Amino acid sequence: MIVDFLAGAVPDAEAFALSEAVTQGRLRGYAEHFGGDLAPARTHDEVTARWAAARETARDKAPSEEDFLRMLDEGGIGLAGVYTEAFGSRLGVPTAGNQVVADFVARHPDRVVGFAGIDPWELDAARRVDEAVASGLSGVVLSPFKQQLLPEDPRMARVYGRCEALGVPVLLHTGINWSLDAAYDVGHPRHIDAVARAFPDLTLVCLHAGWPWVEDMMMVTWRHANVYVDLSAHRPRTFARPSSGWEALLRFGNRQLADRVLFASTWTLLGIPPATLADEVRELPLDDAVVEQWLGGNALRLLGRS
Helix, strand or coil: CEEEEEEEECCCHHHHHHHHHHHHHHCCCHHHHHCCCCCCCCCHHHHHHHHHHHHHHHHHHCCCHHHHHHHHHHCCEEEEEEECCCCHHHHCCCCCCHHHHHHHHHHCCCCEEEEEECCCCCCCHHHHHHHHHHCCCCCEEECHHHHCCCCCCHHHHHHHHHHHHHCCCEEEECCCCCCCCCCCCCCCHHHHHHHHHHCCCCCEEEEHHHCCCHHHHHHHHHHCCCEEEECCCCCHHHCCCCCCCCHHHHHHHCCCCHHHEECCCCHHHHCCCHHHHHHHHHCCCCCHHHHHHHHHHHHHHHCCCC
């Protein structure tokens, strides 16, 4: 079975729009970096206007539940992860609530797994984790650069502690970010090492595999048995290109860390169907058995579904 560990936002028009609007309008630097000749926003009013426009555009692009499930079927995806985030106290914009994700999972429990957004700035952050897991969600998503905290900040620790106690993973942004209002190295793997040392029984999924610090990410993953990496937000076909920065993933991911790599499409960000990205994984210079682990076996084991 192929598992798309982090496919994207819930196929709900408002949830989808809010997720897309953050990247395309609220995070100053993202639309500018990926949008050609768009100049960086200089005022709060300009950022607000871009966010509102991005929200309206994204709502029209949101897939229906039927479209989403059909996409999974066409790609041979047996299980897909959907999620929301929570960073309103820092970025000042709404995100879809965890209940939207839980409701979607409840309607399709054999096809999707859900991850909750938790805002570590909220005093009730730990209780929010309990509520999310009780509602049927399988883990938590944190994004330090959006939440303007280092991963090892004590506010984050309250969330880690509850997830460790409940036995659910934390999906944590790692690697470069393009926000002009956050330090570029908030996602450096050294921060993951600090978290893993403090919470040795916590499962950490390092989103985006720490690029461009992939070798450091591989070393941190090798140091800690409960640390995984996913492939989200990157095209697998680029991994084997000379000087891509992914050499360490292919080297260690094909041997010592073959059981710690997870396929994830984030197709909403890349605009590419999961099936295409899965095919690109199959074309990588990996052992056949390793490909199967990356595409599903590792995720099923992590989620307790193997």
